[in-house]
Amino acid sequence: MGWIVSEPYSYKWWGGLDSADKIAISAFLVQLTKWETVKKVIDDLSNRNLDKIDNIANISIEELDNIIKPVNFHKTKAIRLKKFANKAIEMGGLSNLLRIENRELLISLDGIGDETADSLLLFAGNNAVLPSTEYLKRVLERIYGKKFTKKGAKEFAEKLIEKDLYKYKLFHAGIVSVGKAYCRLTKPKCEECIFKGVCKYI
Numbered sequence: 001m002g003w004i005v006s007e008p009y010s011y012k013w014w015g016g017l018d019s020a021d022k023i024a025i026s027a028f029l030v031q032l033t034k035w036e037t038v039k040k041v042i043d044d045l046s047n048r049n050l051d052k053i054d055n056i057a058n059i060s061i062e063e064l065d066n067i068i069k070p071v072n073f074h075k076t077k078a079i080r081l082k083k084f085a086n087k088a089i090e091m092g093g094l095s096n097l098l099r100i101e102n103r104e105l106l107i108s109l110d111g112i113g114d115e116t117a118d119s120l121l122l123f124a125g126n127n128a129v130l131p132s133t134e135y136l137k138r139v140l141e142r143i144y145g146k147k148f149t150k151k152g153a154k155e156f157a158e159k160l161i162e163k164d165l166y167k168y169k170l171f172h173a174g175i176v177s178v179g180k181a182y183c184r185l186t187k188p189k190c191e192e193c194i195f196k197g198v199c200k201y202i
C-alpha cells in the first residue's frame with residue numbers, strides 16, 4: 001500500500017524519508033500539499049545542505065520561503081518552520097524537543113496540532129505514542145459499530161495493542177492505509193477491505 005514495514009527505529013516509515021529532520025520538515029510542508037511536491041522540495045533542501053533543522057535555524061525566513069515556494073502556503077510554512085527550528089535549537093536539538101514530555105510544548109507551536117505532534121513523537125522521535133486520527137476514528141467506528149471521539153478512538157486502540165514502538169508504528173500505518181484505500185468517507189470499498197469479515201458496517 002505504499003508504506004514500508006521496517007525495523008522499529010527506521011525513519012523510512014514516513015514516506016521513505018531517512019532522517020528525523022526531514023520528517024519534521026515534511027510535517028510542515030505537507031499540509032494541503034501533495035507528497036510528491038514535498039519530496040521535491042526536501043530534495044532541493046538536501047542539495048543545499050538545508051535538510052537539517054539546525055541549518056534551517058541559521059537562514060532567514062525569506063531565504064527559506066524562496067526555497068519552499070513550490071508548496072502551498074509557503075510563506076506561512078516558512079515562518080512556522082523557522083520558529084520550530086529555533087525552538088529545537090533552544091531545547092538543545094531536535095531529539096530533545098521530540099520527547100514525550102514536550103508534547104504540550106509541541107502543540108503550542110504554530111502549525112502543530114494533536115495529530116502532527118503525536119506523529120512527530122512517534123515517527124521522528126521514536127516514542128511509543130499512538131496518533132489520534134480521523135482514519136482511526138472512522139475505521140474503529142465502522143468495525144465496532146459504535147461512536148468514538150478522536151481521543152476516545154485512540155484510548156480504545158491503546159487498550160487493544162501492547163505499548164510498543166514497532167506495534168504502534170505498524171498499527172498507525174495500517175489504519176491510515178486502510179482508511180485511504182478502502183474505508184473512505186463516502187462509498188467505502190468494503191468488498192476489498194481486509195476487515196470485511198469482522199466489520200459491523202457491512
Ligand code: SF4
Binds near residue numbers: 188190191201
Ligand atoms: S469493511 Fe468497509 S466499513 Fe469496514 S473497515 Fe473496511 S472499508 Fe471500512
